[in-house]
Amino acid sequence: MAKHSSASSFPIQKRWSLMILLCIALSTAIAFFIGASFRACNSRDYSEKNNFNSPIHSFDSQSSAAEKEEDPLSFMKSKLVLLVSHELSLSGGPLLLMELAFLLRAASTRVVWITNQKPTERDEVIYSLEQRMMDRSMQVLSAKEQEAVDTALKADLVILNTAVAGKWLDAVLQENVPRVLPKVLWWIHEMRGHYFKLEYVKHLPFVAGAMIDSHTTADYWKNRTHERLGIKMPETYVVHLGNSKDLMEVAEDSVARRVLREHIRELLGVRKDDLLFAIINSVSRGKGQDLFLKAFNEALQLSQERKLKVPRMHAVIVGSDMSAQTKFETELRNFVADKKIQDSVHFVNKTLNVAPYLASIDVLVQNSQARGECFGRITIEAMAFQLPVLGTAAGGTTEIVVNGTTGWLHPPGKEGVTPLAENIIRLATDIETRRTMGRKGYSRVKEMFLEHHMSRRISLVLKEVLQKAKRG
Numbered sequence: 001m002a003k004h005s006s007a008s009s010f011p012i013q014k015r016w017s018l019m020i021l022l023c024i025a026l027s028t029a030i031a032f033f034i035g036a037s038f039r040a041c042n043s044r045d046y047s048e049k050n051n052f053n054s055p056i057h058s059f060d061s062q063s064s065a066a067e068k069e070e071d072p073l074s075f076m077k078s079k080l081v082l083l084v085s086h087e088l089s090l091s092g093g094p095l096l097l098m099e100l101a102f103l104l105r106a107a108s109t110r111v112v113w114i115t116n117q118k119p120t121e122r123d124e125v126i127y128s129l130e131q132r133m134m135d136r137s138m139q140v141l142s143a144k145e146q147e148a149v150d151t152a153l154k155a156d157l158v159i160l161n162t163a164v165a166g167k168w169l170d171a172v173l174q175e176n177v178p179r180v181l182p183k184v185l186w187w188i189h190e191m192r193g194h195y196f197k198l199e200y201v202k203h204l205p206f207v208a209g210a211m212i213d214s215h216t217t218a219d220y221w222k223n224r225t226h227e228r229l230g231i232k233m234p235e236t237y238v239v240h241l242g243n244s245k246d247l248m249e250v251a252e253d254s255v256a257r258r259v260l261r262e263h264i265r266e267l268l269g270v271r272k273d274d275l276l277f278a279i280i281n282s283v284s285r286g287k288g289q290d291l292f293l294k295a296f297n298e299a300l301q302l303s304q305e306r307k308l309k310v311p312r313m314h315a316v317i318v319g320s321d322m323s324a325q326t327k328f329e330t331e332l333r334n335f336v337a338d339k340k341i342q343d344s345v346h347f348v349n350k351t352l353n354v355a356p357y358l359a360s361i362d363v364l365v366q367n368s369q370a371r372g373e374c375f376g377r378i379t380i381e382a383m384a385f386q387l388p389v390l391g392t393a394a395g396g397t398t399e400i401v402v403n404g405t406t407g408w409l410h411p412p413g414k415e416g417v418t419p420l421a422e423n424i425i426r427l428a429t430d431i432e433t434r435r436t437m438g439r440k441g442y443s444r445v446k447e448m449f450l451e452h453h454m455s456r457r458i459s460l461v462l463k464e465v466l467q468k469a470k471r472g
């Protein structure tokens with residue numbers, strides 16, 4: 001009897017601790033400082049678990065202790081670095097800069113943070129993120145105070161994050177701009193047209209360097225600044241992003257993956273052997289959820305017409321926000337209703353906690369349109385979970401996905417719909433290819449897209465920029 005009861009309680013305990021682990025494993029290292037109070041475990045499925053504070057802290061200190069052994073950023077010790085963020089939110093750009101801030105802190109760099117645009121009323125997200133930074137002994141200054149100017153003048157290095165942060169230079173530094181420019185490293189993560197404005201980037205030619213997430217984006221900036229604005233890019237360094245240690249930890253834990261897979265599938269109401277194709281991106285036309293649903297619907301029809309023997313297929317759209325993108329969201333839902341595919345399409349609210357979804361799906365679709373993603377971090381995250389990727393042949397995706405090896409690329413735009421549908425069918429009918437591509441994607445991540453790869457690349461850039469700043 002006793003034997004029986006201990007055997008049955010073990011999986012429950014195990015499950016409990018896994019859920020805690022998984023809840024803190026967000027898509028970026030930033031998971032740590034988002035903390036217990038909000039968002040970290042915002043998907044409703046974990047809401048009954050109450051306190052994640054202690055696991056977050058212990059997890060955190062362990063990993064930074066391990067890092068100390070061979071930290072490529074160790075030459076940054078006691079240097080003073082000013083980080084200028086255009087805003088502070090849970091979106092890609094600011095989170096990435098915070099990730100860098102924490103890497104620098106781990107190397108004992110003195111880090112000062114400025115957020116250029118802040119809402120006037122108190123914002124919980126900003127408050128909590130700033131708190132986390134101060135907990136790690138970073139100084140958080142208001143963008144316009146005199147101390148911000150003094151820090152910029154004293155700093156060994158100033159890192160501007162995103163093109164829009166350029167507005168801060170004139171607005172705050174004023175006549176001091178020329179003294180600061182030679183030690184500015186400008187980190188750029190965007191390539192939409194409205195960033196190519198002199199108002200934002202006129203100082204770009206005079207900074208020590210630009211750091212850009214992919215070669216495609218770097219080329220694009222070079223062309224556009226030249227053709228549209230008649231200015232020249234400074235020395236430009238391409239630095240691909242890397243997966244955080246905590247994401248890798250979940251991705252490499254087969255028990256965790258299985259538990260999550262069952263859990264999310266149960267929530268979505270899909271069966272064990274059903275095939276899930278997912279887009280994980282905030283819902284907007286630029287991310288191409290509409291074209292993905294068209295392709296998915298076409299794939300369903302093709303599979304019927306050709307009488308293929310495939311498992312039941314589902315499309316999962318993670319990143320819904322009915323309150324923000326109402327028109328586009330409504331369009332998506334109307335399409336699903338028109339085509340009567342409600343049973344095969346699942347909308348999931350926006351979440352930072354992507355690991356459970358990556359564990360539960362079979363294929364990631366990266367359908368970003370036009371020039372695509374600057375990098376597209378979700379792509380390397382999916383590959384860490386051994387998922388094949390069906391991506392648009394645009395932007396950073398082309399530098400991550402090896403066509404025919406770790407996934408297949410299709411053209412962006414309407415021309416891409418049928419090729420994507422065919423690729424969906426190809427993967428649906430061929431489990432062996434799915435597995436092989438997934439494994440190869442994982443190897444590629446291990447070779448190129450881990451946090452230590454990113455910090456090594458960043459450290460090389462910082463070294464050069466520091467030297468230049470000294471000479472300048």
Ligand SMILES: *[C@@H]1O[C@H](CO)[C@@H](O)[C@H](O)[C@H]1NC(C)=O
Binds near residue numbers: 216
């Ligand atoms: C930049 O311009 C070169 C030459 O005009 C062209 O070959 C290249 O495709 C362009 N790159 C981008 C990203 O637009």
Ligand SMILES: *[C@@H]1O[C@H](CO)[C@@H](O)[C@H](O)[C@H]1NC(C)=O
Binds near residue numbers: 044321322323349
């Ligand atoms: C998703 O978000 C909508 C509003 O944005 C909300 O009404 C709904 O309850 C959320 N669903 C879940 C499962 O949290």
Ligand SMILES: *[C@@H]1O[C@H](CO)[C@@H](O)[C@H](O)[C@H]1NC(C)=O
Binds near residue numbers: 404
């Ligand atoms: C990807 O490879 C397939 C063949 O495996 C080819 O048909 C397709 O044109 C390629 N796509 C791109 C964008 O290179």
